[in-house]
Amino acid sequence: MSPHLFTVLFLIALGSTLLVKTGLMLRQIRHVRAHRNAVPGAFADSIGLEAHQRAADYTAERVRLSLVELAVSAVFVLALTIGSGLQLISTLCAGLFDAGSIAHGVALLAMLGVISWVIDLPFSLYRTFVLEKRYNFNRMTPALFVSDSLKQAALAAVIGLPLLTGVLWLMAAMGAAWWVWVWAVWLGFNLLVLLIWPTFIAPLFNRFSPLADEQLKHRVESLLDRCGFRSKGLFVMDGSRRSAHGNAYFTGFGASKRIVFFDTLLDKLTPQEVEAVLAHELGHFHHKHIVKRLLVLAPASLALFALLGWLLSQPAFFNGLGVTQTGTAAGLALFFLALPWFTFALTPLMSQWSRRHEFEADRYAASHTQANDLVSALVKLYRDNASTLTPDPVYSGFFDSHPPAAVRIARLQG
Numbered sequence: 001m002s003p004h005l006f007t008v009l010f011l012i013a014l015g016s017t018l019l020v021k022t023g024l025m026l027r028q029i030r031h032v033r034a035h036r037n038a039v040p041g042a043f044a045d046s047i048g049l050e051a052h053q054r055a056a057d058y059t060a061e062r063v064r065l066s067l068v069e070l071a072v073s074a075v076f077v078l079a080l081t082i083g084s085g086l087q088l089i090s091t092l093c094a095g096l097f098d099a100g101s102i103a104h105g106v107a108l109l110a111m112l113g114v115i116s117w118v119i120d121l122p123f124s125l126y127r128t129f130v131l132e133k134r135y136n137f138n139r140m141t142p143a144l145f146v147s148d149s150l151k152q153a154a155l156a157a158v159i160g161l162p163l164l165t166g167v168l169w170l171m172a173a174m175g176a177a178w179w180v181w182v183w184a185v186w187l188g189f190n191l192l193v194l195l196i197w198p199t200f201i202a203p204l205f206n207r208f209s210p211l212a213d214e215q216l217k218h219r220v221e222s223l224l225d226r227c228g229f230r231s232k233g234l235f236v237m238d239g240s241r242r243s244a245h246g247n248a249y250f251t252g253f254g255a256s257k258r259i260v261f262f263d264t265l266l267d268k269l270t271p272q273e274v275e276a277v278l279a280h281e282l283g284h285f286h287h288k289h290i291v292k293r294l295l296v297l298a299p300a301s302l303a304l305f306a307l308l309g310w311l312l313s314q315p316a317f318f319n320g321l322g323v324t325q326t327g328t329a330a331g332l333a334l335f336f337l338a339l340p341w342f343t344f345a346l347t348p349l350m351s352q353w354s355r356r357h358e359f360e361a362d363r364y365a366a367s368h369t370q371a372n373d374l375v376s377a378l379v380k381l382y383r384d385n386a387s388t389l390t391p392d393p394v395y396s397g398f399f400d401s402h403p404p405a406a407v408r409i410a411r412l413q414g
Contacts, residue, residue: 006320010081010338017344018074024395025063025070031392032056032063040389042406046379052389058135059388065131069123076119077337084322086112086337090330105168105329106161112333113156135386137244144241151204163189171328179309183302191294198232198251198258208235208260216271220259223275226368227282231257240264245385248277250285257285268384273377276369283364289357308335347398354401362412371412378409 036056039049079085090099090108097104128145132138166185171178193201202208211217211234220234231250239247239262246265251258259278266274284290311317312331318324321334365374382389382405389405396404403411 003316003320006317007082010321010341013338013341013344014074014077017341018070020344021070022067024392024398025067028063028392028395029060031395032059032388032390035390040406042409043379043382043389046376047383047389051383051386054135055382055386055388056390058386059391061131061134065123065127072119072123076116077341080112080337081321081334084324086321086330086333087323087325089115090323090325090327099325100327102165102168102172105327105332106164108329109164109333110161113160132243137386138242139240139244140242148205155201155204167332168328176309179305180302183305186301186305187298202251206241207238208258209238210234211236211261213266213271216266216274219271219275220278223279223282223368227279227286229282229285231259233258235260236263236266237261238263240267246381248274248281250281268380269377270373272370272373273380276365276371276374277377279365279369280361280374282368283361284357286364287357287360289361304339308332311335351397351399351401355403358402358408359411362408366412375409375412378405 033056036053037049039047039052043052080089089111090104093104093107093111097107125145128138128140129142132140163185167182170181170185174181211220217234224231235258237260239245244264245262246268247262248265249260251260259281261274265277269277308331312326312328315326318326318330318334321338323330323334362374365371381387387405391400391404393404402408
């Protein structure tokens with residue numbers, strides 16, 4: 001197969017994705033701005049014009065920042081591939097370790113990760129200390145930002161480097177079917193993270209304290225009994241250390257499941273509303289949404305690893321994407337640099353599937369609590385988190401994992 005074919009296919013995928021994403025983002029900005037001066041009728045009694053305009057401005061600024069990130073990402077990927085940047089990194093690492101060795105591969109992927117982090121750092125800083133601060137969401141201090149970054153780097157080194165070493169060893173030692181073994185390790189690693197995240201990793205970044213409000217605790221435990229749900233505890237997370245955004249979530253897998261409330265959420269909602277939000281999250285477990293996603297993810301990822309196994313046997317794949325010498329680590333890097341541009345077409349399908357799950361969870365919540373309590377909780381969250389009430393329908397259909405506010409609330413009230 002000709003290297004030029006890989007080059008052309010990659011440029012088509014990157015260019016079309018860049019074009020479609022840019023068009024959708026510009027649509028979102030125009031649509032939100034066009035509806036900035038009128039609160040939708042369904043929210044006229046609950047959200048004021050000032051809050052609606054603040055959400056519109058916040059949404060537009062976030063999308064504009066995403067546009068810049070998209071452009072930088074495209075340039076970065078082109079520089080690494082067509083511009084032979086990845087080949088340059090490989091050559092630099094060959095000066096430290098024998099080319100083709102596992103140490104060389106780990107060094108190449110680690111250096112690529114560091115460079116990617118450096119490229120992303122200005123956006124993280126701007127988002128946190130300029131954009132989020134402008135809308136009074138940021139609570140993060142520079143010291144906490146540095147602390148989080150150092151902890152993330154330490155985790156990447158302690159967990160990521162041994163994992164990369166194991167993967168590269170399997171690729172070298174397991175023959176033509178190495179991709180089956182690597183897939184099994186990857187799947188097992190993801191399940192392990194679900195298991196250990198609540199008790200070992202999350203506490204490195206946040207403090208989790210048992211829910212102290214006895215009235216709310218009793219209400220929540222009664223809901224759990226009605227729904228036949230068991231967890232390892234009810235916890236409040238100090239989300240207010242970093243952001244004013246409120247949320248609640250389940251974490252863990254199997255016996256390690258935990259229910260976590262952001263302290264900011266508890267400050268904003270009544271006990272009845274917290275119960276309704278929790279019932280929605282229980283709906284995801286009742287309908288086994290996590291299990292269903294894993295059942296789709298497992299065969300889909302197996303197919304991708306099979307594709308990777310084939311591509312690594314094609315010198316034209318490397319040469320067409322700017323790498324002159326074949327190698328497992330360089331092949332991994334090329335594959336995962338190119339993959340998002342080829343799979344973008346699946347985004348609306350995954351978003352639609354996710355929105356269907358949200359509707360199912362809403363129906364479950366309405367059957368175990370008062371639907372009006374969930375509606376009032378959602379309205380408060382939309383208002384306080386500055387979520388736009390008027391997204392562009394096409395943009396929302398592509399990207400939004402949750403249904404638009406008006407559609408979601410109409411179904412709950414219908």
